[in-house]
Amino acid sequence: MGAYRLLLAVLVAVSHMGKTLFGLNPGVVAVISFLLISGFVMTSLIERNYTSTEKIPLFYLDRALRLYPQFLLYFVASCAVIYYLLPGTPQAAELTFKTIAQGLAMLPLGFYMFGVGGTQILPAAWSLGLEVCFYLVIPFLIIFKARGVAFALSTVIFMVACLGYINTDVYGYRLLPGVLFIFLCGSYLYKPQGKGLAIALGTALVAALMFAAIMAGLIERRPFNAEVTAGIALDIPAVYLLTRLGYHRIDEFLGNISYGVFLNHFVVMYFLRAFWPVAYDAHIVAAVLILAFVLSGISYYFVEKPALKLRHALRAGRKYEVGPSQGGEPAV
Known part of the structure; x- marks a missing residue:
């Protein structure tokens, strides 16, 4: 799934440069796929390495070693670019001790709508706060076999939000209660069996019908409900098929550099904006992506890969080198 994950990161980046696809925000569709992949990978990780409550702290440490190394690098880099090159901007206004501290904690980024965490230093990182919320609960849902109840409750919250009875954007896309069922569809795709596979594919079918109803005007289009339903409908079959493919170097x-691209494209955008404050035409979009790819390759090998060895040593209880099939699991 490496090339697919890089494509998702690119879609997030181009959406932040103001690009749409068939009138939809491609970044939102990509985030939905990241949630599904995360549900799949975390279920695999827990069932193979962290199958008891005593091991849950080790799971959290594993996840911190995954998320933080490149995040810290690009968060600090973004702060530096903003401070030195973009003074007097809304981004610069967020360079306060409180906002930086909340951002570094990562979890508050997922609650920016309540006035914490900030939105300007690394805007795409709000979904990392959502990821952290998922990491906090998924070991318990798997170990205590509570995925079914959580799936049902989350689906109800999403439906209420999608139909506009509560804030659609916040509760139907941003916060864990309304999107936990999307993570869990990915979870059900790990070792898919009759019931779990039926739940995931049935969810994709219902989402496809809801997307059609939204586009036809039968359900009122609200912030991102079309993108989220389209993402569920398209991404569940895509993730199911892609997880059946074998390894290729x-x-x-490509998967190894996807997380860096997801994190660093705003740093590149801010840097270029300081020197060429122009619209994002094809040339600027290409420049942003090329620089993001190069920086991500560098940060993977010098920042992410050492942490990857630590994570694998943590799981095995001993030190060993990273083999070719062990790299590149998704963060978002």
Whole structure:
């Protein structure tokens, strides 16, 4: 799934440069797929390495070692670019001790709508706060076999939000209660069996019908409800098929740089904006992506890969080198 994950990161980046696809925000559709992949990978990780409550703290440490190294690098880099090159901007206004501290904690980024965490230093990182919320609960849902109840409750919250009875954007896309069922669809795709596979594919079918109803005007279009339903309908079959594919070194390499691209494209955008404050035409979009790819390759090998060895040593209880099939799991 490496090439697919890199494509998702690119879609997030181009959406932040104001690009749409068939009138939809491609970044939102990509985030939905990241949630599904995360549900799949976390279920695999827990069932193979963290199958008891005593091991849950080790799971949290594993996740911190995954998320933080490149996040810290690009968060600090973004602060530096904003401070030195973009003074007097809304981004610069967020360079306060409180906002930076909340951002570094990562979890508050997922609650920016309540006035915490900030939105300007690394705007895409709000979904990392959502990821952290999922990491906090998924070991318990798997160990205590509570996925079914959580799926049902989350689906109800999403439906209420999608139909506009509560804030659609906040509760139907941003916060864990309304999107936990999307993570869990990915979870059900790990070792898919009759019931779990039926739940995931049935969810995709219902989402496709809801997307059609939204586009036809039968359900009022609200912030991102079309994108979220389209993402569920398209991404569940895509993730199911892609997880059936075998390992390929090029695919692994593309997946390895996807997290960096997801994190660093705003740093690149801010840097270029300081020197060429122009619209994002095709040339600027290409420049942003090329620089993001190069920086991500560097940060993967010098920042992410050492942490990857630590994570694998943590799981095995001993030190060993990273093999070709062990790299490149998704963060978002």
